[in-house]
Amino acid sequence: MIEYSIDGDGIAAIVWNMADRPMNVMNGESLAAFREAVYKAIADKAVKGVIVTSAKGDFVAGADLVNLLKESKDAAKALQNSFALQKLFRDIEKAGKPFVAAINGTALGGGYEICLACHRRIAADNPKALIGLPEATIGLLPGAGGTQRLPRMIGVSKALPMMLEGRKVDPKAALALGMVDEVVPPGELLIRAKAWLLGEGQTAHVKPWDQKGFRVPEAANTPKGMQVFTAGNAMLRARTMGNYPNAQYIMSCVYEGMLVDIDTGLKIESRYFVACTQSKEARNMIRSLFFSIGEANKLANRPKGVPTQAYTKIGILGAGMMGAGIAWAASSAGLQVVLLDSTQESADRGKAYSAGLLDKRIKAKKATEADKEKQLGLITATTSYEALKGCDLVIEAVFEDRAIKAEVTKRAEAQLAADAIFASNTSTLPITGLAEASARPANFIGLHFFSPVDRMPLVEIIRGKATSDETLARAMDFVKKIRKTPIVVNDSRGFYTSRVFATYVNEGLSLLAEGVAPALIENAGKAAGMPVGPLALADEVSLELMHRIRSQTRRDLGAAYKPDSSEPVLGLLVEKLGRMGKKAGKGFYDYPVDGKKRLWPELAQHFPVKAEQPALADVIKRLVYIQSVETARCLEEKVVIDLRDADVGSIMGWGFPPFRGGTVSQIDTVGLQPFVAECDQLAQKFGSRFTPPKLLRDMAAEGRSFYTA
Template identity: 35%
Template sequence: MSAQTTTGKSAAHDGKGAILHTEVRPDGVAVITIDAPGESVNTLTQKFGVELKAAFERVVSDSTILGAVLTSGKKDFVVGANVDMLKAITVAADAERLSREGAEGLRDIRESRKPFVAAISGQALGGGFELALACHAIVASDDRKTLVGLPEVQLGLMPGANGLMRVAERAGLQVALDLGLTGKNTRAVKAKKLGLVDEVAPASVLLEAAVALVKRLAEGKPQKRPGFKLDTAHLTKLALEKNPAGRALLFRKAREATRKKTHGHYPATERIIDVLERFGDKGFTAAADLEARSFGELVVSETAHRLEEIFFATTALKKDTGVDDPNVTVRLPDKIGLIGGGLMGGGIATVSISAGIQVRLKDKDDEGVGRGLLHVRGVLDERQKKKQLSREERDQVFARVTGTTDYTGLREARVIIEAVFEDLALKHRVLREVEAVTKDDAIFASNTSSIPIGRIAEASKRPHTVVGMHYFSPVEKMPLLEVIRTKQTAPEVVATVVALGKKQGKTVIVVNDGVGFYTTRILAPYMNEAAYILSEGIPIETLDRALVDWGWPVGPVTLLDEVGIDVAAHVGPIMQAAFGERFLPPDAMAKLIADNRKGRKNERGFYLYGKNAKGKKKAVDPTVYAALGIEPKKDTNVLGEELQMRCSLQFVNEALRCLGEGILRSPRDGDIGAIFGLGFPPFRGGPFRYVDTIGAAEILRRTQGYYDRFGKRWEPAPLLVDMAKKGARFYSA
């Protein structure tokens, strides 16, 4: 038993560095406070497990204690298992043992004769939610930041302490599948409706509500759970989950949907389905045994390692100011100006006002301003419809954006973001107009996707204040922001826009200036190679399917339709002028433009859209082949791997050129930029992790083979050649 002080307080061991602190109230309820010393959040570690067992034993052995409340001394409850601890495990059996020990400790709580109640405020995720689920009841704060969920799948893992089965017991198999396979979080009010938490209370009385519930349970009064409702949803649930045939259908559909989405690249999703199917058919004990074995295998899998590396990289980027000098001053703006009310401008405005930043949106006419405001309102309305915002919150957020057709209201803005058409003369004009009406220290940030920032800054009277902020469409959903600095951009300017991007909710990388920067530059040869493949007669759907099978979210042809064929045709000559023959496109692009094909935007692209689309399944527009002047091959011997390698290795080779030329600050930034901005398969870790996995010598051998076949556009990056000769890696083994 832990040492107890005369005040009724105790901590594990001697109290120094303890994670759990127990205080017994005069009414007999023990309050166990989780507060990891020196850490911003609580995570589950082996030390945590030892202290939890000690606290549990004290509660159950002390006859004066009625029961216990588990709460947190931090803003969040417990955010999951410590990822460093999991990363250090190299043997599946060790991870399996960790799972079994953790599950056993939580089963002790669950089977205790004394009630344990979790009082959740903030995030209770992964193992933290499993801890709460093992308690006899859960009380959650009504704060909007209170979230519960099982996000392990996002790290290539699955819950390892019986959380999936406890969710299924409370809310049913369908809810357990949904939470486990998506890794999504759920707010307290919805969690109560689902049966995942028992009560929702104001944050100010959360502890008292949990204490009161402990007393009721200790008195033998049963906790009320959501009652049975004879409606369609419950009848469907009964039909699917309460009989073998229904369960078989439920899991068959789940497997089909999951495999269609993952293409077999994320084994955790299959194991989650396996465990819940075992639970439905054979019960808790059998499922728990399979869960432990599956958890052990996943912890040491390559997929988990790659996804964990991404987690560590994004965590490091959150602390990265974008500059090397730690003393650089950052003045984060509470108001920005935004020039351009198009799709990008509207998106930038949305993420800004959602972060509490005032936005003054300017366009050339009322129609342009209205279009931008309508875009913002549409996104907010959709969030309100999904109950992510209340009606009042939606209106409060929308009130932060105002519109204008001149420069009134922009003088006091610390940062002006330009999001106009990709035309250098236009950007020069906007820059001069902005500098004429703003203060000397105002930052001018261009949302260009290809024009060098240095070229834009040529029109500036104060080029040290000019920087690039390259967002990705749709801005509300795409997580990356690429900040571009020139040789003249002041460090405080870079640090300020990096901080602004983080406040907007973006993962931010900083790159050095150059044509196409990093992301546009590496995407161009990928798309270019796809165009060459099409010109060889490979059917459109064959090419797209091959790249999706490799792990890209969409195929290159679909992406071209989404980005806009006209946009690609505009950027192409810029890239070719800078990089020469390596970026020489086939004749296909010019032919498509001549046929007025812009992609989805005008419903004339590679695929059918609008009234011409038949059914829900996307179909190729057969007339596009005539426009291209090619006949698609009906029977091709080209293997999918050949198509995958030709596009993906072009992408990787150009990424290595960017690092070798100093465009990138590090391989880490290159991997994060490729994954978060362009959809490089996360389970492959990014282009630099991919080279390390396959080996630089093997990547060079394949690239050299294509160079011998196709010529200049496949010239291996000098850095790749050097790495292969030295047998070097980008990351330590």
């Protein structure tokens, strides 16, 4: 776990090597062993200096979150554990002999905080390694000295963004920021660490903040510090809307800690850290953004006993924005791609999309011209279906029109091997119905990508009634191959993501129809934690597309179709006013060429604003509760198979607020009984769409929750 040795020159090596873990992590057992080794080295007069490093490909990944959540249930005990860890790191700093962190690979969170406690940080030149304090991304803060040491080392204005945004940088970027002191070739890492210890390190083992007269130049009681914290607080509020307590705690740790000595600052940090661990926001984020996404990426729901599919060549039908994006993702993973469209011009334009993305990467020095040539060489833009021969998988990404989809399905399948998979990228049309055009429905599946594909990490895999276990397993293998996160759902109109996402937009339209001020609707959406307001989101999706989908649904369902309160709003804008959305330059917003978008001033003429407006909190509740109610219906109907997929899908698919943990976790956070009661009240006021399904009523009556912890 922790290897300890001393060489003939008096240099001790403390080497992290947790044999039972893929990466080194900080937990009770590993920290006890590390503590023992540290004090052994400090006490040994023969030891002139200490190298802290790792025998694994990476340094230390950070805290063991399972262990952290378990131990943090008792706040008093958690605080004592934090104080003990802070003392260990302070004893390294005050050891009277030099410690150097030889960072051979990724060092994140607590792993990097070990490095910060050392007197020097030397990193191997490994471009795949990541260094940083990403705790903010899971609702926590750096709790082992990070909020106190990093600002003192590189300055408050540099350190705050690193911590508040949870940035992870490569070794060279870390060097430029001052987060490490040297970057050397991997083979020279330990040689250089030892040379420093025996040389400069013999007189450079007192930290600047332990030297007389040290002052933080950007502390809050300095002119520059006042500017940094004033602007920082304003920016933080604008970005988080006060929904993420850990972000405010990070700001407070730095603000308060830079006004006092390091030891007092560390105590301040410990108290804020424990407060974070007790928050519902942190537990929601850790559950969904760490554990649940981790399980999804490990293909936890993959059918057992199916050999892993090795992909070499895939086909994509339709070179529009979605098809071009999928081509980019597949070629980025080294796959040959046949990008097919009805005209060569369209196919070439789809390939050019990848060229454009590669040009941006080259400009950012993340790729070379050789990389571009190699990746573009994998994409064949064509109009010929014969080019699909040899494809392991074909993904259809054409218009949301059953007839067109049926035609391309038949033409593509005529060129494919009997065991090849055919997938549809439809966002709403049931897969079982689309599979009727297939000669092999067992090999037919839905792969719903999100736009823009190059940035959106989620793929919703939809299983039709005839889809085989083998096809599902092989489809999951493809999603993993292109480095996306899969969730698996059963077939339904709109599946899970489109169905629930639509409720957010529709509720915004319903509020507008009721006379709620457009600005209040939009601000409530953002204050709730959504990326944008529902009206802006409707514009981005395209009002015309939404209207077309509803028309198709109406034709499919006939008399069974039930219009909702948002439908007249959409019909008016598209059919009578010709406002089609952002792409057309006009929707709920105007999009001037030479300025920022703004709400269409004439909205009030068509949707008069009532004199009495609802409270912001009430609008927020409607916008977020409706999403959880519809998710519960998806669970009851067995559309969603796994709770974790529901939460992961909502956060990664359409930006449901991470601090709420996802649409399922939100119900648990509120509590089943109060959630059901509040939804019943909403249903009485605004309509049956808020009526809780039987699943929620039964769980509330039995005192159950979705998650046990």
